[in-house]
Amino acid sequence: MKNILVTGGAGFIGSNFIQHLLSQRDDLHIINFDALTYSGNLDNLSAIQDSDRYQFIRGDICNQDGVSCLFQQYHFDAVVHFAAETHVDRSIKDPMRFIQTNVVGTANLLQAALGYWEKLDVPAKSAFRFLHVSTDEVFGTLGKDDPAFSETTPFAPNSPYAASKASGDLLVRSYFQTFNFPAVITNCSNNYGPYQFPEKLIPLIILNALNGKPLPVYGDGQQIRDWLYVEDHCRALVDVLEKGTLGETYNIGGDNQPANLEIVKTICVILDELRPASDGQPHENLIQFVPDRPGHDRRYAMDTRKIEKTLGWRPLEDLQSGLRKTVIWYLENPEWVQKILQRPSFQDWLQANYVRRGEGKA
Incomplete structure (x- = not known):
């Protein structure tokens, strides 16, 4: 693979993936196609912005003509599809935005990529890959003693975000089954690490604690997630892209399932x-419990035996080491943090989702 299209590469996971891939391979060129919505941030990629192996193009996967032109203008050996609306809380407030991006946008990308792939010569056609990056939330929620999600767990999404991602997954699967399109899907657990937009739990807690602000915890704080350090996720994606079996899905998790309250206390x-x-x-004295969000899944856990056995991947970071690296990154990058915190849209979001919720107004 020489030329790779990454959608949503200015976001948290996408920007980490681009930097990871360029650091591992010196024989490829990456085009980052991103609409730069609220969580897209080119500062995430400032270290490589002048590289001759990297190019940024601003564009929206919901624009069918724009996506089609992209495939007409460039030659791609692979597509890695991150572009998505991702935050459950935002999907509760604006479901249609998630349906448009995660369903219609994915369909636009698939259709353009299919038309491009069908015109390739045989060697290029055989080498082409489309990697769709999804979430464990498509599987719904688990009870305390339920077995972890496997690749064959039926979809049971409980939020507009999860439902929109499940729809995208099914579209990708259908293109493989119907057109023999060379696609592969990954479903990952909750990511954390450098460059994460601070509306998500871990960076929000770090930054609020540093500023002496309340640390909001939904409900009783006993929701359980499988936490995955973003660099481990990037390593897994490279393995799937290079060695994964077409038409297959792979679960990626961090083998960490603490309650949210434990995460917050560990950061403190x-x-x-x-x-x-x-x-x-x-810092623990700053913890403040706020009313739970609607439809909040109680527990996620990922069975990662498939990717471990077939591709030889395992996470390198445990929760303590990953959280420590994450805290240190935020401490060492105050300029990046301040630019985010000064965005009026971000402050409005905090007020709407946490302050007003804590006052019983959300």
Whole structure:
């Protein structure tokens, strides 16, 4: 693979993936196609913005003509599809935006890629890959003693976000089954690490704690997630892209299933060590429980035996090491943080989703 199209590459996982891939391979060129919505941030890629192996094109996968022109103008050996609306809370407030991007946008990309692929010569056609990056939330929720999600777990999405991603997954599967289109799907658990937009739990807690603000925890804080350090996810995606079997899906997880409240308390302990509060009080004192969000899934867990056995991948970071690396990154990148925090749209979101929820107005 020499030329790779990455959609949504200015987002959290996409930007980490681009930097990881360029650091591992010196024989490829990446085109980053991103609409730069609220969570897209070219500052994530400032270290490589002048590289002759990287090119940014601003565009929206919902624009069918724009996507078609992209495939007419460039030669691609692979597509890695990250572009998506991703936050459950936002999907509750604006479901149609998620349907448009995650369903219609994915369909646009698939159709353009199919038309491009069908015209390739035989060797290029055989080498082409389309990697669709999805989520564990398509499987719904687990009870306390239920077995972890496997690749054959039936879809049972419980939020507009999860339903829109499940729809995208099914579209990709249908193109493989109907057209023999060379697609592969990954379903990952909750990611965390550098460059994550701070409306998500872990960066929000880190930044609020540093600023002495309340640490909002939904409900009783006992929701369980399988936390995956983003660099481990990027390694898995490269393995699937290069070695995965066409038409297959692969679960990717971090083998960590703590309750959200435990995550918050662990971050507080790390910050107590690395950046003690000016008043000497433990950061844990800032924890504030807020009303739970509607339809909040109780537990996720991923069975990753398939990718481990067939591709030899395993996560390298455990929760303690990954969280410590993440906290240190946010401490060492205050300029990146401040640019995000100063966005009026971000402050409006915090007010709507946490402050007003805490006041019983959401």
